Amino acid sequence: MDSTIPTLSTRRASPQHQTRLGQFCGSKHLFRDRYKVLKTLGRGGFGVTFLAKDMALPGYPPCVIKQLCPKVNNPVALSKASERFEREATTLSQLGSHSQIPRLLDYFQINGEFYLVQEYVRGSTLVKEVRKNGPLSEEKVRKFLVEILPVLSYIHSRQVIHRDIKPPNIIRCDDDGRLVLIDFGAVKEGIAEITDEDTQKAPSTSFVGTVGFAPPEQLALRPSYASDIYAIGVTCLFLLTGHPPLAFDYDTHTGDINWREMVDLSEHFGKILDKMLKISPRDRYQSADDVLRALDLESHFDQLSHCMTMSSRLPKPTEPEPEPTGYQSPIARKAAAIRNWRARRLQEGHSSSFQQNDHPVA
Structure with missing residues (x-):
């Protein structure tokens, strides 16, 4: 690489250290002698993301380079950050086998800064979709949940919490319309938790996520799988209304989002969304x-409706046989007694079932 290009560690203390990779934009020089950096895609508190081309592969396919910048200089803390980066990047590479998660193509370290190279997903974020077409109907939001929740189930089954689910991190692919979940917070959190003070004093209190989409326990640095459920629920509110989470009022007593006046939903779906958005993670769906x-x-409500009606639930009791008149053989009398005994037992069973089930279904 040309020596006129500054090394990535020369200005780490500068406020512009997160955009240093941008020096390669529009330049004939290649990052790592391989990647042609095209433009900045976004930046956040832990780094910056660039669109690039992999010039070492046929056709020069596009890719995304994420630069993560730990705020450490202490060699021991930097070593711990390096270990966590390797561990979390390995986990991320395993998740990339799912068609709705970008593949991790490479990861490496340069002068104490960490880089991920991922598959570029060509498409539009849900934010751009809503801005272009307006809020989604209840039916379309239901479809969104049916599409995105299996991805969430997949990553949770591998003991990974996304930590930053929000509309800008969900892309609808141009080629086949599938939803892709991007920008996992797991790697960023593994690095953010390390500071120079970790080798001497208290642990870091760096928060990874987005205010409004992250629930209280995540803000308190105790995220769980239910934290991602909450973020999906807030994403649904954005899709239904076009409003970001901070545009909603909150109940001063419970902390719950007051969203009911902003959108009209069916009773069943409204209850589902309410449970996804509960402040206490114990009150939310757990998976x-x-x-x-x-x-x-809800698709089974029609079939279940007859079970909710008491009259249709109870078959007509069998009436006991009348006492016979005239002579009967001992065998005939015995058979009639057995039939009457069975009729009484059946009637008693119906009565017991009525008492046990005479309660509304929750």
Whole structure:
């Protein structure tokens, strides 16, 4: 590489250190003698993302380079950050086998800064979709959940919490219309938790996520799988209304989002969304599969409706046979007694079933 290009560690203390890779934009020089950097895609508190081309592969396919910048200079802290980066990047590479998660193509370190190279997903974020076409109907938001929740179930089954689910991090592909979940917060959090003070004093209190989409326990640095469920619920509110989470009022007593006046939903779907958005993680759905089952339940309401009606639930009791008149053989009398005994037992069973089931279904 040309020596006139500054090394990536020469200005780490500068406020512009996150955009240093941008020096390659529009330049004939290649980053790592391989990647042609085209433009900045976005920046955040932990780094910057660029669109690039991989000039070492036929056709020069596009890719995304994410530069993560830990705020450490202490060699021991930097070593810990390096270990976490390797571990989390390995996990991310395993997740990329799913068609709705970008593949991790490469990861490496240069002078204490960390880089991920991922598959470029050509498409539009859900933010751009809503801005272009307006809010989505309830039916389309239901379809969104059916598409995205299996991805969430997949990553949770591998003990990964996304930590930053929001409309800008969900892309609809131009080629086949599938939804792709991007920008996992797991790698960023693994690095953000390390500071110079970790080798001497207290642990880091760096928060990874987006205010408004992250629930209280995540803000308190205790994310769980239910935290991603909450973020999906807030994403649904954005899709239904076009409003970001901070545009909503919050209940001063419970902390819950007051969204009911902003959108009109069916009773069943409204209850599902309410449960996804509960402030306490214990009151939320505990898994993506739980939400999918709740969504699927409504399709069976017609079949279940007769079970909700007491009259149709109880078959007509069998009446005991009248006492016979005239002579009967011992065998005939015995048979009639058995039939009457069975009729009484059946009637008693109906009565017991009525008492046990005479309660509304929750």
